[in-house]
Amino acid sequence: MDQTPDIPTRNELIKYLSKYINLTEEDTNAILKDLDIRLYKKGDILIKEGEIPELCYFVFKGCVRQYFNLDGEEKTTEFYTEGQPISVFRGTNVNKKSSFFLSCLEDCVMSVGPIVPENTDIDPKFITLCKTAAEDELCRTQETLAMYRLxxxxxxxxxxxxxxxxxxxxxxxxxxxxxxxxxxxxxxxxxxxxxxxx
Amino acid sequence: MDQTPDIPTRNELIKYLSKYINLTEEDTNAILKDLDIRLYKKGDILIKEGEIPELCYFVFKGCVRQYFNLDGEEKTTEFYTEGQPISVFRGTNVNKKSSFFLSCLEDCVMSVGPIVPENTDIDPKFITLCKTAAEDELCRTQETLAMYRLxxxxxxxxxxxxxxxxxxxxxxxxxxxxxxxxxxxxxxxxxxxxxxxx
DNA sequence: AAAACTGATTGACTTTGGTTAAGAAAGGAA
DNA sequence: TTCCTTTCTTAACCAAAGTCAATCAGTTTT
CATH class of the missing domain: 1.10.10 (Arc Repressor Mutant, subunit A)
Structure with a gap:
């Protein structure tokens, strides 16, 4: 979980963010400067069922597995790899506890950030980014679900x-x-x- | 497709929006005043596969079916009923065409609004609302998908x-x-x- | 009332997936 | 290397879903 100043790696995040919003030079620098990049070991657990999520992640390197524990059996429902955000949302009307586990299938390099709290003074540009990213992710998830039914x-x-x-x-x-x-x-x-x- | 001034019906939308954001009296009035409520007949088609979505909906009364046409067979992937928003997102990197049909299974009463265009001058409060609603919907869809796999x-x-x-x-x-x-x-x-x- | 249509059910048969149990193969650790 | 653990494959058997076709019940049309 050390801090690493890996420039090409960091550019992946900029590339991801640029899909959703136009970033100025300053924006980019500001984001890169404050980036909290951490290393995780194979087997590290990011969150457990029932815990309250506080962080969200962006995978630079490695693979994270999302799973449930059902009647003693682990049921895998998602994999996150290079270039993917792991959005651990707190549903609004749902209870705030995570319903699944996240664990590293490989050694991972990820940037880590706090889940954006509601009613905070945040750059509206950033809110728009989150909105677009969430809609995009929703669109993709809806299509995956439809594919599953078919x-x-x-x-x-x-x-x-x-x-x-x-x-x-x-x-x-x-x-x-x-x-x-x-x-x-x-x-x-x-x-x-x-x-x-x- | 007439305009109807049905007050109790309109309150459903306020109830839905209130889940995601605190609305002042003025906010509420502003929303209700401009609301475009339309009636649809059983069998009416809201959008076809390949068309570019321009509108999004909120169901007050009735049931809308979402489906694909696969090898001549209709595959139903979603139902929208009272109190549900129909979010016809344009994926950011996807092409902008709808991948499915939406058709009314019953006579329907829905409010209709334009899909919010990017880079427009919009009340930041509204953006936040959209972000939260999309995240909430995403959270729910992810859990449905997980349930499906299990x-x-x-x-x-x-x-x-x-x-x-x-x-x-x-x-x-x-x-x-x-x-x-x-x-x-x-x-x-x-x-x-x-x-x-x- | 008869005919036509839509939607649900059933049966016979095939294919696929679940279950249980046994091995084989691959990868690490001692 | 040998041993052990993890992962993958196979077999036998059963349950469930797909396919095709016939029938039935309820509506609507004529």
């Missing part, structure tokens, strides 16, 4: 091969399986079926 | 009975089926299985 596990695996092929080799298959909504044995069978088809 | 169709049907029981009687079952990620015949069997269990 496809079977095999189709979802093929989709994953197309959109995030690196995950397949990077992540243990039994984590991937619950991410695809199936058991590890079924994923193994799907993989065999597919190799036979070619 | 459960089988029967469990999802039971969950639906708990959370939105009115949908089950209100909506044709073959629409419900694809919403649950299965075929109409399978939903019918699940229902039979469940009645036998009791």
């Amino acid at each position: 496809t079977n596990p095999e189709e979802r695996y093929l989709e994953l091969m197309k959109t995030k092929p690196e995950l397949i080799t990077r992540v243990p298959q039994y984590y991937l399986a619950s991410y695809l909504g199936i058991k590890a044995e079924s994923l193994s069978r799907i993989r065999r079926r597919l190799t036979k088809k070619t | 459960t089988n169709p029967e469990e999802r049907y039971l969950e639906l009975m708990k959370t939105k029981p009115e949908l089950i009687t209100r909506v044709p079952q073959y629409y419900l089926a694809s919403y649950l990620g299965i075929k109409a015949e399978s939903l019918s069997r699940i229902r039979r299985r469940l009645t036998k269990k009791t």
Whole structure:
């Protein structure tokens, strides 16, 4: 969890932010100056089920896994990799506790920031950025959910091969399986079926 | 599509907005004064796949179905009912076209507003409202997606009975089926299985 | 009333996924 | 290297979902 002054890494965040808002030279410098970059070890846990989230993250390097503990079984529901923000929102009417775990699947480099509190005096430009980023993320999540309702596990695996092929080799298959909504044995069978088809 | 001055109906919108922001008396009056409330007929289509969304909606009365047309088959992915906003976001890096249809399952009363354009001079209070609402919606959608990865169709049907029981009687079952990620015949069997269990 | 249409159910059969249990393969640690 | 742990694969069996086709019930149309 040391502080590192890695310039090319930091530019990734600027690139991400630039998708959502026009940044002046000063903006960029201000952001980079105050950036809190931390190193995490494989296995480090960022938050546990039931804890109240205080931080949000941006992944520069590594992979973070989001999961639930259901009847003693870990159910993986998301992976966050390079260039992705981890938005640990506090739902407005929901209780403020996290409903899942976040843990590092690999050694990670991430920037860490406080969750923006309501009713604080913040640069309106930053609020607009958050609004756009949240809408963008919402749009993407809605489409993923729709895709889920429309496809079977095999189709979802093929989709994953197309959109995030690196995950397949990077992540243990039994984590991937619950991410695809199936058991590890079924994923193994799907993989065999597919190799036979070619 | 007439204009209607239905006061109790309008208060629903205020109630929704109040979840996200403190509204003064003036705010409330300003919002209610300019409200564009329209009536839609059963079967009316709000937007088609490929069209560029210009409006967003808030449902006062009725039910709107969101669906895709996949290989000639309609796949239902969402229902919007009383008190729900229909946020037709334009993803930032995605193309601006809608990827789905929206059509009225019943006669509907909705308020209609333009999608907020970027870089316009807008009350910062309103931006904050949008940010919070989007984050809240995102939080909810992420949890729905996680639930989807974790459960089988029967469990999802039971969950639906708990959370939105009115949908089950209100909506044709073959629409419900694809919403649950299965075929109409399978939903019918699940229902039979469940009645036998009791 | 008869015909047409829409939506739900059922049956027979196939395919796929869950379960349980046993091994095989790969990667680290001693 | 050997041992051990982690991860992946396979098999056998069962339950559930998909497919195709027929039927039924309830509406609406003519």
